[in-house]
Amino acid sequence: ACGGTTTEDTKGSESADTSTAEAGDGNYNISVILKTTASEYWGYVKAGAEAYGKDHPNVKVEVKGASSETAYDEQLGMIETELSNASNDGFVIAPLQADMVKTKIAGQTKPIAAVDTDIDAPEVFTFVGTGNEAAGKLGGAAAVEAAKAAGWEEIKAIEICGVQGDSTNEARKAGYMAGIEEAGGDFLEEETQYAEATADKAVNCMEAIMQKFPDGIAIICANNDDMAMAAARTGKANPNYANTIYLGFDGIQAACQSILKGELTMSVAQQGYEMGYKSVEAVVQKLDGATDIPDFIDSGADVVTLDNAQERMDTLKGYLA
Amino acid sequence: MSEYVVELKNAVKLFPGVVALKNMHLNVKPGEILGLIGENGAGKSTLIKVLTGVHQPDEGEIYVEGQLKKFKDPNESAAAGIACVYQELNIEPLLSITDNIFINKWIKKGGLLDYPTMHKKAKEVMASLGQDIDPHKPAGTFGMGVQQMIEIAKAVLIDAKMIIMDEPTSSLGEKEVEQLMKTCRDLKARGIGIVFVSHKLEELFELCDRVTVIRDGEFIETRDTKDWDNDSLITAMVGRSLDNQFPKEFGQKSAEPVLKVENLQEGGVLFGVDFEAYGGQILGFAGLVGAGRTETMRAIFGADPIDGGKVYIHGKEVSIKNPRQAINNGIAFLTEDRKGQGLVLAQTIRTNLILANMKRFCNGPFLNEKKIVESGQEHIKSLRIKTPSIDEIVGQLSGGNQQKVVIGKWLNADADIFIFDEPTRGIDVGAKVEVYNVMNSLVKAGKCVIMISSEMPEILGMSDRVVVMRGGKVMATVDRDSKHFNQEDIMKAAWGGTLDG
Amino acid sequence: MAKTMTKKKGGNGVSLGTLAALVVLCVILAIASPNFLNYNNIMSIFKQCTFNAFVSVGMLLCLITAGIELSVGANAIFCSCLMGMLLQKGITDNGVVMVIVALVAGTAIGLINGLLLTRLHLPHPFVSTLGMKNVLWGAALLVTSSQIVSGFPETTAWFGGSDVGGFPIAFIFVIILYIVMHIFLTKTTLGRSIYCVGGNPEAARLSGINSANVLTFCYTFSGLMAAIAGVYTTGRSGICNGAAAIQPYDTDAIAACIIGGASFMGGKGTMAGTMVGVLIIGVLRNGFTLLSFDTALQNLVLGLVIILAVLMDVTRERMEAKARRMAAANSAK
Amino acid sequence: MAKTMTKKKGGNGVSLGTLAALVVLCVILAIASPNFLNYNNIMSIFKQCTFNAFVSVGMLLCLITAGIELSVGANAIFCSCLMGMLLQKGITDNGVVMVIVALVAGTAIGLINGLLLTRLHLPHPFVSTLGMKNVLWGAALLVTSSQIVSGFPETTAWFGGSDVGGFPIAFIFVIILYIVMHIFLTKTTLGRSIYCVGGNPEAARLSGINSANVLTFCYTFSGLMAAIAGVYTTGRSGICNGAAAIQPYDTDAIAACIIGGASFMGGKGTMAGTMVGVLIIGVLRNGFTLLSFDTALQNLVLGLVIILAVLMDVTRERMEAKARRMAAANSAK
Ligand SMILES: Nc1ncnc2c1ncn2[C@@H]1O[C@H](COP(=O)(O)OP(=O)(O)OP(=O)(O)O)[C@@H](O)[C@H]1O
Ligand SMILES: Nc1ncnc2c1ncn2[C@@H]1O[C@H](COP(=O)(O)OP(=O)(O)OP(=O)(O)O)[C@@H](O)[C@H]1O
Ligand SMILES: [Mg+2]
Numbered sequence A: 001a002c003g004g005t006t007t008e009d010t011k012g013s014e015s016a017d018t019s020t021a022e023a024g025d026g027n028y029n030i031s032v033i034l035k036t037t038a039s040e041y042w043g044y045v046k047a048g049a050e051a052y053g054k055d056h057p058n059v060k061v062e063v064k065g066a067s068s069e070t071a072y073d074e075q076l077g078m079i080e081t082e083l084s085n086a087s088n089d090g091f092v093i094a095p096l097q098a099d100m101v102k103t104k105i106a107g108q109t110k111p112i113a114a115v116d117t118d119i120d121a122p123e124v125f126t127f128v129g130t131g132n133e134a135a136g137k138l139g140g141a142a143a144v145e146a147a148k149a150a151g152w153e154e155i156k157a158i159e160i161c162g163v164q165g166d167s168t169n170e171a172r173k174a175g176y177m178a179g180i181e182e183a184g185g186d187f188l189e190e191e192t193q194y195a196e197a198t199a200d201k202a203v204n205c206m207e208a209i210m211q212k213f214p215d216g217i218a219i220i221c222a223n224n225d226d227m228a229m230a231a232a233r234t235g236k237a238n239p240n241y242a243n244t245i246y247l248g249f250d251g252i253q254a255a256c257q258s259i260l261k262g263e264l265t266m267s268v269a270q271q272g273y274e275m276g277y278k279s280v281e282a283v284v285q286k287l288d289g290a291t292d293i294p295d296f297i298d299s300g301a302d303v304v305t306l307d308n309a310q311e312r313m314d315t316l317k318g319y320l321a
Numbered sequence B: 001m002s003e004y005v006v007e008l009k010n011a012v013k014l015f016p017g018v019v020a021l022k023n024m025h026l027n028v029k030p031g032e033i034l035g036l037i038g039e040n041g042a043g044k045s046t047l048i049k050v051l052t053g054v055h056q057p058d059e060g061e062i063y064v065e066g067q068l069k070k071f072k073d074p075n076e077s078a079a080a081g082i083a084c085v086y087q088e089l090n091i092e093p094l095l096s097i098t099d100n101i102f103i104n105k106w107i108k109k110g111g112l113l114d115y116p117t118m119h120k121k122a123k124e125v126m127a128s129l130g131q132d133i134d135p136h137k138p139a140g141t142f143g144m145g146v147q148q149m150i151e152i153a154k155a156v157l158i159d160a161k162m163i164i165m166d167e168p169t170s171s172l173g174e175k176e177v178e179q180l181m182k183t184c185r186d187l188k189a190r191g192i193g194i195v196f197v198s199h200k201l202e203e204l205f206e207l208c209d210r211v212t213v214i215r216d217g218e219f220i221e222t223r224d225t226k227d228w229d230n231d232s233l234i235t236a237m238v239g240r241s242l243d244n245q246f247p248k249e250f251g252q253k254s255a256e257p258v259l260k261v262e263n264l265q266e267g268g269v270l271f272g273v274d275f276e277a278y279g280g281q282i283l284g285f286a287g288l289v290g291a292g293r294t295e296t297m298r299a300i301f302g303a304d305p306i307d308g309g310k311v312y313i314h315g316k317e318v319s320i321k322n323p324r325q326a327i328n329n330g331i332a333f334l335t336e337d338r339k340g341q342g343l344v345l346a347q348t349i350r351t352n353l354i355l356a357n358m359k360r361f362c363n364g365p366f367l368n369e370k371k372i373v374e375s376g377q378e379h380i381k382s383l384r385i386k387t388p389s390i391d392e393i394v395g396q397l398s399g400g401n402q403q404k405v406v407i408g409k410w411l412n413a414d415a416d417i418f419i420f421d422e423p424t425r426g427i428d429v430g431a432k433v434e435v436y437n438v439m440n441s442l443v444k445a446g447k448c449v450i451m452i453s454s455e456m457p458e459i460l461g462m463s464d465r466v467v468v469m470r471g472g473k474v475m476a477t478v479d480r481d482s483k484h485f486n487q488e489d490i491m492k493a494a495w496g497g498t499l500d501g
Numbered sequence C, D: 001m002a003k004t005m006t007k008k009k010g011g012n013g014v015s016l017g018t019l020a021a022l023v024v025l026c027v028i029l030a031i032a033s034p035n036f037l038n039y040n041n042i043m044s045i046f047k048q049c050t051f052n053a054f055v056s057v058g059m060l061l062c063l064i065t066a067g068i069e070l071s072v073g074a075n076a077i078f079c080s081c082l083m084g085m086l087l088q089k090g091i092t093d094n095g096v097v098m099v100i101v102a103l104v105a106g107t108a109i110g111l112i113n114g115l116l117l118t119r120l121h122l123p124h125p126f127v128s129t130l131g132m133k134n135v136l137w138g139a140a141l142l143v144t145s146s147q148i149v150s151g152f153p154e155t156t157a158w159f160g161g162s163d164v165g166g167f168p169i170a171f172i173f174v175i176i177l178y179i180v181m182h183i184f185l186t187k188t189t190l191g192r193s194i195y196c197v198g199g200n201p202e203a204a205r206l207s208g209i210n211s212a213n214v215l216t217f218c219y220t221f222s223g224l225m226a227a228i229a230g231v232y233t234t235g236r237s238g239i240c241n242g243a244a245a246i247q248p249y250d251t252d253a254i255a256a257c258i259i260g261g262a263s264f265m266g267g268k269g270t271m272a273g274t275m276v277g278v279l280i281i282g283v284l285r286n287g288f289t290l291l292s293f294d295t296a297l298q299n300l301v302l303g304l305v306i307i308l309a310v311l312m313d314v315t316r317e318r319m320e321a322k323a324r325r326m327a328a329a330n331s332a333k
């Protein structure tokens, strides 16, 4: 299923619930604390969350995020500030360090939903997302299939990592590894490259990989789209890497373009917009006293390929419009 | 066309908290050497910096060959033909001598700098100043004498109408001074006007056609040199008369030497220096620039590592590895380079005065500000340091007053061996007497005083004994009552001659 | 330099210009957000300032000596990870032991920084501490095998976590620390020596001050401060994370000191000024959250404020100097 | 200072110690990895050095004036994002126009840095450029609305992407640039003035050099270099991403210059030395990827090498100085 349509009809169903929401005891301030707002993916989560606010005049949604996905202390500070702010009725948190948030929110009575990355704490009543690991697994498997289709006999995979020690990074890595191994691929863990989640370093890593494996590698999977795209561009120059499978993560617009241009092969896409929308929705329902909220709301993940890239791109454009 | 090449009329210059100049006058004729003299802090350097456009006067006009000029920066004064040797050395330590001499006056060929030519010229001009050195070397590797000559070379090189020299001789030895005077006379012969600032009266009498005296930022008087004499000059500048320029007093010579140095060796600089210094005496160190006097003292003081030799204090051999140990052994060392080695320019007088002996101003680990201020005020009074307050930043004092702060610092160190390296460098005659009196009271108190000086009158006027050095060796030791205790013989030794008997 | 020398300070040595900047900032935020002046929020500002407050002390000492200490942040994180390792590898779960290990390690690292500079005669601490920063970043990841460790015992959490009536213990400690250090810098011989070594090391040496030891002390002390910051952040967040070593803690600290009147040329800087600098940065970040600025704006504004704060100060100085000249003029009349 | 003054240089001004460090490094890597000396790999080392090579030139000029330029990296990324914006917002898809816009913008930002320092009399460029770094980081995100932009036209990609016989065009440009700048610094009036301003500002001022203009030039030029680096990285990676602005590009550049013999006290530093510094860092990072080191190890080793490189140099100097003294001693016998 492609991100576009699903979100459309969920939105449809929302507007139905909205009535009940308003029936509930009125005005809510929901504080949404994301990992950062400095990336396209989080832009969609933000858009989704704010969209809920627009659909429901009685709900005021405020989205904030740290200055980068490694600005741990900044997010810690934000969470403190928000929790201590009496006018907030409920919280949505995408933790940079889940365990840290766990200690911070200990004893909180107001409803807290985790988005994108789970927080295993009693105070958190639900987790909206897919989980980076699960999503990574999905992508890994898909990549192996694609590699087989592309005619690779021995399916070796090398990963270009983000920031070592960063939990998102570790989760995606684990996911890729599991997905690829299970689908019969060979994940060369000791060859893993670390590019600090930046495109230019990814190019360096790709060049080194081509040095060490002159006759090609079946799968190059990167922890985000910038690195994947940069790697793909670099690899295309080398005939032995021409039909390598380049797997990215996030499925942002640029990635879709790159896929359509035939550079990037595929990208794991989490439904950022939906996550944002549904997480706020869940908190509001909780505030309205709903008891039947599942503790895991799957926002769905899928793999963007040549078939659905165009479609997804249009949907994404629509979100930010 | 006026008779003066440069003329300054009723200039006023204000600094935060200080009036440096009030209705100041100065005029220089082409082809004359004008002496400028005044106490420390009188405003000489400020006056000069106004003439060169470093400072802009709050009031007053500057005329160059009759035309009114306003200088926004040193470039404009240079363009108008005014060159200057500033009081403080302004050396680019890391750059070659050539770069220093041609700074902002570089010679170009085809758009690029023409170093071959510049090196050649640099070598020539330094040679003409009696310095035979390789102009490729970084200026920072040379001593103050050479650096001073570099500054002079800068000014000589551009063809100026007037050259100002602010205390050019303060860090030069006899030989260099001679060279400089010769250079000045040549320039004068070429019709260039020269302003010559010095605290050494004999230099002014020897060199100048007219002498201008200023005091407390005010113009006092200009006369032809022949109409001045020592007393009138001193009276005019300090506003009172000084009976004796070298008030020598005698202390009680200790039986045993307080400081004894045997065969001091330092690679390339010192080749077996021996001497003894007694309590209650001033031991003078004479020699030409580069003779190794400073290096000797630095070695004794533990400032530089030595390669051999013994040092005894009160007959006990001591091994001094660093200045701290030296001070603990009762040695005080007033260095010749106050800016680089003597003072923390960015700190206050208060702090600089206690630098060498904070212990003395402590209760436990805490500084006793009351004590510090009291002794500070005392030094400011006794040494006549011209400053708005004890909390003035030392960097903003006039050169001579900075020197007095360094002396104050070492007086606080309660040492019994005092090494003064060029102690009266850049100090006015009045203040010199104060410094001599300080030395007198030290010897009276039985302390041992060592005075390095490149001023022969000072050596002769104040020393009880004189050690003459040359090339890192002791050439002679002359007692005050010996027949050799005169300028000729001492200079002879300094030049490498031997003294019979 | 001359102009900075005449710098007029308020009684305790904080430059009034910067203080004004802080006040203005607070007023603006108080108007912009109703929650700003709320007690809890002020408390969380203090909590958010504490880390920077600690590392800035060490940074200030190094800046006064005309040096710099780029490894403060990495050192803090390394110490935190060291505690994590003890727990993770099951070596001990005794909080006190962990804290002691952290403090010792941090101080030792500071000592190494100092010795690198003074004994090996490296030209400028920038290089050695930059190197050390990278080394520690790597080490922090290694000791925890790049994992986030959580579940620290109460005793460890105490310093970072607990408060009296909402007022964080650690910040009380900070206040005391700053007062003590203020006295140390202004009223003790060692303190005064630090300024002199910064102003002119050679003159200090020839005056019998052992410049090498003074420098070594400053870097060692900075190491201790970093370690305390590490213990604090561990307690506060309840976890340790080696990846955090990339955060620009050092620039935050430097910014705080410089805003507070320290200089790269050495010889300048006060505790009071530094505290103001720390608060300005802390208040800003807090304001961003309250007004939910997005990242782009946050960085933009932070940058502008850093420039403005210093600008205000400089302009004030120059106006003062002018005034004093005028005064002198009139007195001369 | 004295010891640094006696610094012995190779003909073109590169310190032999650092050169040795580079050689040693290469030998080690050649042994450790069979691919290291392979032609393509050496080419990719050049490619990987290019960005740092550009920003280091600007950084060097600023360091020589005893200043610092922390916004070089952010400036480069901002320029890259500016190009991205033109594409994203459909303003133009003409590569040439994009490049011109980038170069102009980068230079303008450099000019602002210079004016902040010289006209507003900020005490030290550290603060203004640190502020600017944050401002540019924010701006880079704003102009691209925090999105990654890809699909740049070929013309833009040319500089960063193309090569002659495997030898990257951009690095040929770097080599020419370094030769030209070497001549500029050693053989032109402005070049020498830069050293004078850095070595002793007062002396420069008294000899009539307009320090303000010299400084402004250095920072403006640094801005241009950053812009070129921005164009390069855009072409090389084919995308632009504002988030990259926090990457420690500035520390890489500073490390390169310092390893190459520049000093924070100003007045020192050469193009040749800087090139060696750039190569040392480039070769290291390349080695890391070849040996697929993880972040932890990378930082550990990078840190140690930075310290060692400088250490080697210092020790060499001191041994030389000692040798000279002894020689003098004997000759005197
Ligand atoms: N930059 C400055 N800021 C404030 N005060 C200054 C500054 N420069 C000089 N002064 C003050 O101006 C007065 C004159 O100083 P100046 O250097 O002209 O004296 P001088 O005659 O050269 O003394 P010396 O013989 O010791 O060199 C002194 O009181 C000094 O403190
Ligand atoms: N003014 C100088 N000119 C040349 N060389 C100098 C000078 N000052 C120091 N040196 C260097 O240091 C060595 C010893 O110089 P030192 O300063 O001890 O001589 P000095 O007798 O103290 O002369 P000064 O009168 O300059 O103090 C010299 O051999 C020379 O290498
Ligand atoms: Mg003077």
Ligand SMILES: [Mg+2]
Pocket: B293, B294, B295, B336, B421
């Ligand atoms: Mg001497």
